[in-house]
Amino acid sequence: MSSQDRVNFWLRPERSGTGPKPEHSRAGIAAVAIEIADRGGLTAVSIRRVAAGIGAGAASLYRYLKSHDELIELIVDTVSGEYDLAASDEPPSIQLLNLARQGRAIMHRHPWLAPLLLTRPSMGPNSLAYLERALSALKPVGLPGPAKLQTVAMMTAITSAFVQNEIASADSPEAAPNGENARLLYLSDVVQSGKYPLLVGALTEQPDSETPEEMFTNTITKYLSGAGLPPT
Template sequence: MPTHDPIDLWRRPERSGVGPKPEHSRTGIAAAAIDIADRDGLAAVSIRRVAAGVGAGAASLYRYLKSHDELIELIVDTVGGEYDLDSSGAPPAVQLLNLARQGRDIMHRHPWLAPLLLTRPSLGPNGLGYLEHALSALRTVDMPGPTKLQTVAMLTAITSAFVQNELASAANYGTGPGGANVRLDYLFEVVQSGKYPLLAGALTGQHDPERPEEVFTRVITNYLAGAGLPIPAVRPPA
């Protein structure tokens, strides 16, 4: 069992009222760590390497962070600041769909993020700001508070799982010459064999493959509808 919870980071002021002025900031430390994670993966993020990135000794970085776990807590919350939490007055489901789309974009910019959000969502200022905004979108929805929290948590979980699948497919299967998807080509060959008539029937009449963002929108829209938050139909102009 860990003896230190990284959530303690947010209980401490960034700068103490006593002692010398800090040479570094959480913002600078987070930026260096995120740069390393984006380029080389989360496993490459160490106290020593981040310290080198900000021009400090590894030991001195412990003046700002008590552990490697606090460093991870810091960067997860920092990238959470990339959301645009604009209250547009749109219907609840539309606001949540917008948050999910933004989340997908953020996770693609930071490929290490999606798995972390399934296991250790941040409770730092940006994480709490996101949660407060998502709950404000559900303010007029008639459901208990805990159910609203579960709805938002599932939205994040589905988005994270979707992005992980996208990234794994790109890394493991990629594309063939000319950009053709190798797996789609294989599936076409299998269907043409006649051994799988039900699968062939399910694919009959299918046009060009949907773009990933279209699939993602459908997945999130179906989830929200199942949670009692259907996307309002858009009326054609009169």
């Protein structure tokens, strides 16, 4: 789905002024599609399944959406409405960190979302409201507009990559207790081999007590600092 297609979807009125009164809404369609995606992944989302979920025929769903791509566009923007975009007087870096933390939580609630944000960000109203809020946090920062947009985009990309790694690790057999023991045994052999001194050094320097939340906070904070935003 091209950027122009996404724009056309949002420019098209939800309810036509002609023809029979619509029996369903975009919000209702999105709710069913999101439930299907959360339960079975994005591949489980089809026009037929969503239509069945709202009690309609597959053909009738095309009165509201022209394609499966538009359905995906709709659900990506809908979950973007889960952000709390209330104004804040905290420093820009703290405001952006809070948005990133919310994004991480949303992506964990909807595991299918993270990869999509890297390849096809929505152009819908909730997504634009998020972008506007992020840019408002950057208002006092002395960066040109394009650099601010890039900062927000990179923060989203880092968050997406972080969440995808978390989900992949949780889904991997190696994350299970027996798998964890196997990994520790393997790393022990690596350390004792003496073949990888730099790797061993890097592993031993990592703080054992760092939680995923702390790791995420440090990752985003370091990125924002490198982008020119002081931590406080």
